[in-house]
Amino acid sequence: MDAQFWMIxxxxxxxxxxxxxxLLVPIWRFLDREEKVSERWTPETxxxxxxxxxxxxxxYEAQKAPSSSRNDSDE
Numbered sequence: 001m002d003a004q005f006w007m008i009x010x011x012x013x014x015x016x017x018x019x020x021x022x023l024l025v026p027i028w029r030f031l032d033r034e035e036k037v038s039e040r041w042t043p044e045t046x047x048x049x050x051x052x053x054x055x056x057x058x059x060y061e062a063q064k065a066p067s068s069s070r071n072d073s074d075e
Contacts, residue, residue, distance in 0.1 A: 039045070
């Protein structure tokens with residue numbers, strides 16, 4: 001193979017792989033980020049969050065109940 005062939009082929013390959021990286025790296029990063037976000041939506045984690053929410057709601061209602069009964073007796 002002569003030098004003219006390599007003078008065209010090498011820059012073409014370099015440009016091709018550079019453009020491929022420029023286009024595919026953001027997509028790869030996006031998909032990686034979405035995969036991490038999806039881990040928050042497994043049935044176990046959703047169940048844990050619902051349980052924590054219910055516990056906080058019960059604690060809030062327990063705090064609210066005595067104060068509202070005091071307000072009723074003050075009137």
